[in-house]
Amino acid sequence: MKKLLDFLLRKKHWFLFIVFEVISIVLVYQNNSYQRSVLINSGNIVSGYLGSIYGDIVSYFNLKEVNRSLQRVNGEMEMKILELQEQLEIMQADTVTFRGAVRDSIHDFPYQFIMAEISSNSFVQLSNYITLNKGRIDGIQPDMGVVSDQGVVGVVSQVSDHFSVVIPLLNPKSRLSCKVLGNNNFGYLIWDGKDASCATLEELPKHAEFNKGDTIVTSGYSAIFPPGLIVGTIEEFYNGRDDNFYSLKIRLATSFQTLQHVRVIRNFRQEEQINLEKEAKKNDQ
């Protein structure tokens, strides 16, 4: 017995090593599943706080760029308002009452935006994550969509009280349902871990019609994003692994390198839709 104890004490670093390796492999494995440990990521209080200080400092460097893009968006919005105003005037000028212009209280717009700033961001690793400076207290929940003024950014995966971690399109775990603007054939957008400005749209059926430069938008099938948000434009296309589908190379609309301000989309009917879909699947079996 004494010999055994001696042996264990002498070799204690080996046991320590095995324990540590098991812990890290469990962590790596957990990281692969969708629900990750909240403690060891950039959303916890220490690293989130430090990251947001750093983000504050860095954000001064691109103020000019941000300003320019805000001005552009502002201009586009103004154009849209003018367009809508014109349409409204045409309708009002018409003597026939137009029922469509009356607001229907049942068909309320079920989405709301929460503005957030990025406190840490990565775009060159194999699996990228973005940390936002808003969390549960500000109303953010997992599975909410995130967009910028340029286009779709990603989906919220982890939320702590003051921070949240987003899985951006630049992560192999992200799988976004998209369609070509103008027709209803949809495919899935995935990322291959190499280029931060391009992604691949897969499983688009052969009979779909499209051209280079066409716009890709969200399909709205997933309850996370409303339909019609810009994702990117078609850069190239080639045949998929099996010949019934196309694979498209998509130039992403969002430039992840200079991203700073994002909006988190809150869908008031998301829970209802997910529950309904679950129910339907259960009935199916």
Next chain:
Amino acid sequence: MINNILRSILYFVVFVMFQVLFLNNIHYLRIATPFLYLYCIIKMPIGISRSGVLIFSFITGLIVDMFSNTPGMHAGACALVGLLREPLIHFLQGEDIADGLYPSYHSFGYAGFIRYVALFVFIHHVTLFLLEALTLFDPLFLLIRVGASVLMTILSICAVELFNFESQKIGE
């Protein structure tokens, strides 16, 4: 002894901060990242118990993981180099190296120190990138990434050691 612990903690804070705030954002040509935080494990004094080194390096890895959203990867790789550090030093410098010495150009010689750093970094990076590749596999790209990052880390560690005046003072 107290001096040793303070020094290790100072190295730890400075280099881990530098790593997570600046170096993690460097990806030269999208392939190479220097992992300079290894310097604080490399510079631990010789003669500390193997379990001590192991615990220190595991915690270092875990904290780097926490900031770079890679749970377990750095921790696993650091635990392995932490365990292999002492045999590595004895293998390169012989069994009769004095306790309490810090690895440096002075104590190991230029070639000896660079050999030590190179092997240390190589073991760490191969483990790290293999753990990372469990999620996504592309062998050629992986090899290029490992090679480029190893070179980058060795260069940055050797450069920092060259300008570490305190280390030169202690060597005298």
